[in-house]
Amino acid sequence: MHIDHFKEHFQTIIDQRQGAKITYCLFDVLFGSLCAVIAGAKGWFDIREYICGHHDWFKRNKLFLNGIPADDTIARIISTIEPEQFHKCFVNWMSSVHTLTEGQVIAIDGKTLRGSYNREDRTSTIHMISAYASSNKVILGQLKTEEKSNEITAIPELIKMLDIKGALVTIDAMACQTKIAKAIVEQGGDYLLAVKSNQGKLRQAIETAFSSQRANVADEFSIEQGHGRVESRQCYVFDSSKLEGDFSRWKGLKSIVMVENFRLEKGKSAELEYRYYISSKELNAEQAAGAVREHWGIESMHWVLD
Numbered sequence: 001m002h003i004d005h006f007k008e009h010f011q012t013i014i015d016q017r018q019g020a021k022i023t024y025c026l027f028d029v030l031f032g033s034l035c036a037v038i039a040g041a042k043g044w045f046d047i048r049e050y051i052c053g054h055h056d057w058f059k060r061n062k063l064f065l066n067g068i069p070a071d072d073t074i075a076r077i078i079s080t081i082e083p084e085q086f087h088k089c090f091v092n093w094m095s096s097v098h099t100l101t102e103g104q105v106i107a108i109d110g111k112t113l114r115g116s117y118n119r120e121d122r123t124s125t126i127h128m129i130s131a132y133a134s135s136n137k138v139i140l141g142q143l144k145t146e147e148k149s150n151e152i153t154a155i156p157e158l159i160k161m162l163d164i165k166g167a168l169v170t171i172d173a174m175a176c177q178t179k180i181a182k183a184i185v186e187q188g189g190d191y192l193l194a195v196k197s198n199q200g201k202l203r204q205a206i207e208t209a210f211s212s213q214r215a216n217v218a219d220e221f222s223i224e225q226g227h228g229r230v231e232s233r234q235c236y237v238f239d240s241s242k243l244e245g246d247f248s249r250w251k252g253l254k255s256i257v258m259v260e261n262f263r264l265e266k267g268k269s270a271e272l273e274y275r276y277y278i279s280s281k282e283l284n285a286e287q288a289a290g291a292v293r294e295h296w297g298i299e300s301m302h303w304v305l306d
Helices: 003-010 026-038 044-053 055-060 071-079 083-097 148-161 178-186 197-209 285-295 299-305
Strands: 105-112 127-133 138-145 168-171 190-195 220-226 229-239 255-265 271-279
Touching: 003 026, 003 083, 026 044, 026 071, 044 055, 044 071, 083 138, 105 148, 105 285, 127 148, 138 148, 148 178, 168 285, 178 190, 190 197, 190 285, 197 255, 197 271, 229 285, 255 285, 271 285
Parallel strands: 105 168, 168 190
Antiparallel strands: 105 127, 127 138, 190 271, 220 229, 229 255, 255 271
């Protein structure tokens, strides 16, 4: 990560402090905080400790020449930044350093941040929508919503901020909405959306299309064993023309997917579950199974987001 490249994308952030009272440069604090967070810092004290430990390096690069601010000062300086302005800079920066490959999976999911509820004034919890590049394991962008139910309106806004051309965007069932599918396609991407009971007619039509496949061996399947558990997954893909009914409102719909998941755990009853998906991309069973697995990568990142 080159300092000048970072500065190029964040130089538009306005320093709202009074000029006569500025001791520490905003860019120094911002860049130092970023380096510390990448290195594993979890709070303002950790950030200051990191900068102290690497002060010689920062000074060689003409940063923190006036010393290192206290952790409370770092917090105050960062808190003066306008969040929306910072977010735009961050998205542009991530787009410039992240190489998007054809067919790459971008997983979008929501997460209520642990510990964000304020009991004293009963402030609502913070709910974040994140776009996660599965291959590179980086967050491309985020938006805050007031409630989980607002994901449906927030996701199209997040999609508009991202460069998803050629990517496969995966989202869970809550966001299986025609407006979201349309937004993804119009941005040059493809969608893979989980389908549950919130789309009753579509779900029923997909179940009917795959009814004859439930007892067959799939083209793509995997078996996992360990810790007293055996789990197998089988994946089936059909062309959307197999659907009975008119589903033209789903922009660009080309494929329907069924994943059969069997789980046997020691001391528990066997479980058999079917999951269904729709996609605007012509997928084979291997591609569909891989994309479904990659989507769960963002689930494993929730503790980091907290």
